[in-house]
Amino acid sequence: MAASSERPLSGDSVALTRRYLDHLLVEGRIVGAAHPTAQTVLFGHSFETPITTGALSHLKPGMTAFAEGARLAGAACCIGMGDCDELAGALRTGAKVIKIIKPYADPEEIFRRLDCARENGAIAVGMDVEHSVNVRDDADSVVVGQAMKLPTLKELKGYIRAAGLPFIVKGALSVRDAVTCADIGCAGVILSHHNGLMRWAVPPMMLLPEIRKAVGGSLTLIADGGIQDGFDAFKCLALGADAVSVGRPLMQPLEQGGPEGMAQVIRQMTGELKAMMVRTGISDVQHMDPSVLHPIAW
Secondary structure, three states, X not given: OOOOOOOOHHHOHHHHHHXXXXXXXXOOOOOOXXXXXXXXXXXXXXXXXXXXXXXXXXXXXXXXXXHHHHHHHOOOEEEOOOOHHHHHHHXXXXXXXXXXXXXXOOHHHHHHXXXXXXXXXXXXXXXXXXXXXOOOOOXXXXXXXXXXXXXXXXXXXXHHHHHOOOEEEEXXXXXXXXXXXXXXXXXXXXXXXXXXXXXXXXXXXXXXHHHHHHHOOOOEEEEEOOOOXXXXXXXXXXXXXXXXXXXXXXXXXXXXXXXXXXXXXXXXXXXXXXXXXXXXXXXXXXXXXXXXXXXXXX
């Protein structure tokens, strides 16, 4: 439907994503429904929920506590920046970790981090390619004092071969990118505009049906960006995501309540997701039904 005349603020992609999620209404199909399960399989591993952590870093009280919170909730744990010792500590909790690596200008830095993830037991690795360039020009970015570089397809293929683990591209935001990722050997993509790095970015979940149709089951699709609760998660899953990534809603609970505080938020979101599933007659996350969603003008 056509967008309303209300203009989003200065191309704020975070605000656009919120408006898109809020324009989707849900019909009820509770007659004859049964209690659902949220159990999910990602990259060959089972989880109690399709809600994964965002690829965060530099958190209080630390990434080991972050990983423990994910483990307690039965969720996949995505971890961003940080050294090998920090990653190893997170993995020692028993959490199932997906390590997201920056597109460093020095390829040896990338290979070292791939080796660390594989040798310490990560279940998958990835690269947030969208963080390789600046917001307001096309120059390669500097992140926490470290130079980045926009990777070529040839370089990405080399990283995929070297990983020895399922490889994910974070920052895909089109059918073209998703199909390209499938073609070069990726196992999945995280649909993301990295909290608004790209101005006027299409909401990731808006693209999910088209991308799912294009790639079928060849890629794991994880929706990222502005997901606040299990109700948002339900909409993303119904649109075609295999999982959703949640970041900011976990940060304060982790800082104030430790791993259990963070785990409780994920459990609450999973409960909200299951509440929507039972009310729409959906028994499990492998059989989500987009026909329960009804868009209104946004």
